[in-house]
Amino acid sequence: MLHVRVISPVERTDEVLRIATDCPAVVNVVGLPGAAYAPRGDVVEFDVAREAANGVLAQLRALGLKDSGGITVEELYLSISTAAEKAEELAPGEPDDAVVWEELAARTAAETRLTWAFLAFLALATQIAAIGALLDQPILIVGAMVLGPEFGPVAAACFGVLRGDLRLIGSAVRTLVIGFAVAIAITTACAVISRLLGWITPSMLDNRPTTDFIIHPDKWSFIVALLAGVAGILSMTAGKSAALVGVFISVTTVPAAGNIAVAVALAHWHEVAASFHQLGVNLAGMLLAGTVTLFVQRFLWNRYGLHVTTGHRPDGTDAMNQGS
Template sequence: MLHVRVITPADLSDAVVRIAVEDEGVANVIRLPGVAYSPAGDCVEFDVAREGANTVLSRLQALGLKETGSISIEEVDLSISDAAAEAVEAAPGDPEDAVVWEELAARTAAETRLTWSYLVFLVLAVQIASIGALLDQPILIVGAMVLGPDFGPVAALCFGVLQRDLRLVGAAVRTLLVGFAVAIAVTLVFAYGSYLIGWIEPSMLDDRPLTSFIIHPDRWSFVVAVLAGVAGILSMTARKSSTLVGVFISVTTVPAIGNLAVAIPLRHWEEVGASAIQLGANLAGLLLAGIATLAVQRFLWAHPDTPLQRLARALPGSVSGGRA
């Protein structure tokens, strides 16, 4: 469940309480008159089932509380309450599949921030990938994939396109482009310096049977990216962060950038083009799959009585069909 704390002007307090009390997915409603100082007003708290949170939050925002008060949400790790259990049972859908759109909006917005830590992680990932390409070491390529932080802005871009939020789209594109440009530039400088002092040479990119997939983009590169995009969005919306590791390992964006950065100073121009195509195929697959997955999720939560959802609720062990 989610715990919601609302700071509301006194004249809207009754409306806030009414919204909470009337919703069958809400439990444990508390009203504390006059306890808030900044902004001044009342405090109303309650627990709401994740799968019912979107409706409640929409009604609260319609009261203008973003401007006149505040709405804070936090995850409830443990709730020992029959009333809370009944609220979860009454809410449509399953908590594990619920997408709280305001939560996702905040999370994706955070992923678009062009921070030093984001740049450092991306540079390190691309450097490791470039070394893996030069040494033909798949383990280094996998390590670079796991380290790369670029899926966050991709997910934000998908959400921004779905919401038609041009500001979010622009921020996500900026973070991706600047991050890729910085990582390529830094890796290129180090690669050129290594070439000048004799640490690397063009022949190191001639025969690489173990990592040649980086420079051979094909239909499967796109298919894998699509599957990874679906899995990545689902892992974010279902709050299963461990699944994202598998997504990172499936996507060849960072290895493609690393290979491109070392191919330039070593004058392997055909590999520069192949790496760019690999990068484009992966990004296209991620974006198309991510947008489609979010669109399907939004449709399903807007239409809880589709045949697929009725079947899911009827299965043994489902929330509304009875707990296992």
């Protein structure tokens, strides 16, 4: 279930209440006249089954509440209510399969921001991957994969393609390009200093039996990236954030970036090209699979999940879900 709080101008409150009470998948409707002070207005709160949220939120948006009031949505992890259980039964599909597009839009928009935290995490991950490549230590490579934050902008780019939002796509691509450029530049500088100090030598990249997969992209690299892209999008749309860890340790984006840096510093130019190839293959696979996954989810949900016709509300009255 999702908990929705609406700040509504007084003249819109009746319409907000109608939207809430007309939907059989909405329960626990509360109206608080005059409770909002900034902005001024009434407060309406209710719980809605995740599967029916898109239609309800679309109707609330159509009232212009984004500009004249506000709509806040929170995930409910526990709701002890028979009425809530019946509301979920009346909603189509299963909660884990429901994609709340407004939620995904907000999340992906946040992922495109080029923040200091994003740059720091990507630079740290790239440096760990570089050390793992130099020492031929797979555990360091895995650690770098988990630490890398690059899937967020990838998911945002996929969502931008779905919506035809060139601005979102541009922001996501900009974040990825600048992020990897900064991370590689910092790691290269550290590697050059380490070489001047005698800590690393070109021979360290000559024999790496357990990590040389980084410089040997093949069809399996692309297949794994495709699978990771599907899994990553599903984990975001279903709210299963723990599954993202599996995505991070499946793709070789950060290890490729780390290998580029040390290969440049140690003048292994053939490895630079191979690592860029690996990086491109993984990003392309995730972008393709993520975008297709979103298109399939939208098609299936529009076709099978959004058509709730006249039903009986949990309180026993008839209702029509006009937003589904």
